[in-house]
Amino acid sequence: MENQKNFHQDDLLQLAIDAVRRAPTPDTLPPERIDQLVATIEQAADQPNPFTMTERTRRMKSRFVLKIAVVAIIVVASFGLMSWLAPNGITSLAFADVAEAINRVKTATWKTTTVSKQLPQGKLQTSTTIGMFMAPAHERMESITEGITSIVVSDGKKNKIMGFYPKDKKAGTMSYKGPFQEGTFGNTFLNLQTMVTDAKDDKNKTVERLGTETIDGRRTEVFCFRKDETIAQGNSIMKYKTETKIWADTKTSLPIRVELFVLIDGDYDYKNETHSVMTDFQMDVKLDPSLFSTDVPEGYEVVQKTQLDFSKGPLPMVAEMLGMVAEINGGVFPDSLHGQDGLDDIMEFIPEILAEKYPNDQQKVMDCFTKLSVAVTILTTMTRQDTWDWHYAGKGAKLHTPNRPIFWCKIERDLEGRKLKEHYEVIYADLSVKVVPKEDLPKVPEAEGGPEAEKPKDANK
């Protein structure tokens, strides 16, 4: 007689599934219970319409363990207020005066109230932020969103950002190393100074003058400008329509009030409307430098510590990202960057998969997620550009296979910003990155991409 054998995993799971399926269940509820249920439901249906987030919003909110939202800060800081131009006609206040006055500011505080709403019937989310700025590039933002306080401190020169939640005693940091060191983690006021300078020097942009208004006894000149923009963020395409209004004090040329209205129309029926109002500006006030320290406060649990290292260029980080994705995908690279079974599909589940892979290591989860997001943003943004020469041939490639090319592209400039001639780099399945002469590039006819290949339909315009 054969000895008892160990179970086969598949068989046992199937046996268990069958056991649950065959488990006896009642035929139906008693009639009185059904009547009770109907009455309850009909009564609930007659109640006034409560808020409820859409499943999508719920999923999006639940993705982040710690909502430092650095990517959002980067986007808003770099995108935030639009460029301005010298005003039309003869007026009491020239826009150039406004730009000059703002750039002379060494410290500032202000208050921002933001109302955001997921369309069409989403819940309104209101946040209030106290912003502080200290030259050359220090910023502190204290926000209250749905009753929860968060504080983000950034150093735009060292490119370090630190965020923390006082209630939970949790904190995270992110730093950047690489070319174009300054300005990676831009901040609101620094960005405002940069933009008004650009606008002052750029004759092609236009600003509409809306007239004058008096606010709190102070006479202001009101400017307005609009902008439409399409941006690839991660694996989504977002269309932004913005309108900015500035009320500048005619005596000091400094802003008294700034309003920003943003309408976002994204993939997967994502639509969001945000209205921000900046008020209570105090310029050149005395501020304690310790408010701008990017060191984690004592007693806080560090749940994220990420360094983005671009000192060798972007491709090593892209390679690392592709490796992480391959590992998550069972040891093989995604079939494609875009489309079904591609990187876009897998990325949607990255937060969940990381939480499962590192159940007791929140720092690791946040670190991986941030790096993946940044690298994916780079990759998906660039591969939607019509002019970039790139190719992806990862389908079927197993992680750690030497000499198996999975991605290659033309690099236009070196780390100093100098233009390169016919410079190509290749990422291999063992995650190595090598410079390869053009004549030796992989010949993979079925590779995705290339300047002659059809780009995803919703490419950047």
Next chain:
Amino acid sequence: MTDWETVVNENVTSVQQTVYRLVGNHADAWDCIQETFLEAVKINRRETVRNWSALLRHLATARAMDLLRKRSQQRNRYHDNTDPVEIVSQEPDPHDHAEARELADHLRVAISQLPRRQAQAFCLTYFEQMTGEEVAEQLGIKPTASRMLLSRARRRLEQLLKTTGITEKKDGRKE
């Protein structure tokens, strides 16, 4: 205007079976049934429901999962003997019935330890007999993502069942 009486009458049996299969007792099943239909009321307010059966089974699965997780955290056995009437098993052999029940218990506990969407994808596929496309539609994801969730769920469940120390005899009986 939604005819709730019709919606309830047409779907309550399948909802009951969905939740009972997972939670295993009348009291918890009744709570889940009510929560399922109340959730459906909220959803019906913001969007048109095209397939009540699929939606309600999805919601029922989710509510039952939530309960299983809560139990798992509180370390309660889910068969708490509150049922006034024992439902007769279809297993011919009492020994087989006990074994099947134990195996089903283990699987339920294991499912409660899965990430939320993996658990939903698994239950909707294997207990609600939904296709990959139907599961994807209910979860609001793409079919490939649904398959990925299912694959991960199966792998994880296989590992969890292994830790129970159950083995299987040559004739298929486990011990």
